[in-house]
Amino acid sequence: MTKVTIYVTLRESVVDPQGIATTEALQKMGYEDVKSVRVGKLIELELDGSEQTIETRVNEMCNDLLINKVIEDYRFEIGEVASK
Amino acid sequence: MKFAVLVFPGLTCDLDMYHAIEETVKQDVEYVWHTEADQLDSFDAVLLPTGTSYGNYLRPGALAKSSPACKQLQAFAESGKLVLGVGNGFHILVEAGILPGGFLRNQSLKFRSALETVRVENNNTAFTKDYTQGQMLTLPVANEFGNYYADEQTVEKLKNNNQIIFTYANENTDGSTEAIAGITNERGNVLGMMPLPERAVEAIIGGTDGTALFQSIMNSRGEQHVN
Numbered sequence: 001m002t003k004v005t006i007y008v009t010l011r012e013s014v015v016d017p018q019g020i021a022t023t024e025a026l027q028k029m030g031y032e033d034v035k036s037v038r039v040g041k042l043i044e045l046e047l048d049g050s051e052q053t054i055e056t057r058v059n060e061m062c063n064d065l066l067i068n069k070v071i072e073d074y075r076f077e078i079g080e081v082a083s084k
Numbered sequence: 085m086k087f088a089v090l091v092f093p094g095l096t097c098d099l100d101m102y103h104a105i106e107e108t109v110k111q112d113v114e115y116v117w118h119t120e121a122d123q124l125d126s127f128d129a130v131l132l133p134t135g136t137s138y139g140n141y142l143r144p145g146a147l148a149k150s151s152p153a154c155k156q157l158q159a160f161a162e163s164g165k166l167v168l169g170v171g172n173g174f175h176i177l178v179e180a181g182i183l184p185g186g187f188l189r190n191q192s193l194k195f196r197s198a199l200e201t202v203r204v205e206n207n208n209t210a211f212t213k214d215y216t217q218g219q220m221l222t223l224p225v226a227n228e229f230g231n232y233y234a235d236e237q238t239v240e241k242l243k244n245n246n247q248i249i250f251t252y253a254n255e256n257t258d259g260s261t262e263a264i265a266g267i268t269n270e271r272g273n274v275l276g277m278m279p280l281p282e283r284a285v286e287a288i289i290g291g292t293d294g295t296a297l298f299q300s301i302m303n304s305r306g307e308q309h310v311n
Binding site: 010 | 190
């Protein structure tokens with residue numbers, strides 16, 4: 001079994017209202033060194049397949065559902081599922 | 085004319101849409117549940133109400149793609165018949181790739197329920213012909229993800245092709261690109277809008293500025309929809 005971690009970020013051209021609010025909150029709390037915050041999301045998948053097919057499959061899933069490329073960018077890491 | 089109100093799980097304002105058709109144009113209207121949409125082509129127009137489809141998980145409107153009704157809706161739109169999506173219905177149209185763009189959380193980070201002043205930017209569509217160009221409408225909005233986003237290239241295309249149908253005339257509170265409140269596809273037979281015309285068809289609640297939209301649809305019967 002393989003674990004895939006997908007990092008979803010807002011495209012650079014997109015204004016991130018949550019990030020702006022969080023930046024202001026941090027600055028108010030005394031973290032004046034913070035210049036910008038961008039809030040993204042993380043998606044973890046567990047799936048079967050060889051490394052090559054998994055890469056193709058994950059890209060397909062991102063295109064079909066997981067990502068809206070108009071507003072989001074993504075990258076992912078492929079690793080082994082830790083035995084429990 | 086036969087209208088379908090297409091209902092995905094979590095769309096909660098199907099009743100308002102149904103009522104608006106009964107009230108304004110007094111035509112046949114039926115609820116179509118998303119797993120029973122295989123006869124969609126027997127209708128003349130499909131209406132997507134607002135609500136919170138699939139709990140707005142992942143992105144608003146995104147999970148509707150997992151339903152067979154999504155492909156049936158895409159085919160219906162491609163056939164040239166009229167499709168109207170309001171609120172979360174607009175999200176679904178965008179996520180299904182029927183309309184361009186994407187949606188972000190409102191700039192205010194709040195769910196906003198308010199009356200908006202909306203300007204008619206193009207009255208030369210099947211949905212807006214009963215309005216005058218530049219007419220100011222008062223329409224309700226109720227959303228958390230009303231912040232429409234499109235990149236420069238897309239905006240350019242929308243402008244050149246007159247696909248921007250409604251804009252917020254006073255304040256662009258949600259932060260939408262170019263103050264966009266509603267757009268059509270290139271062909272002009274699919275309209276998505278964040279303001280809710282179905283909640284503005286009776287003077288006693290919410291005003292009547294939404295009425296002409298449904299009348300426009302009626303008056304467009306049998307026309308070819310080429311923008």
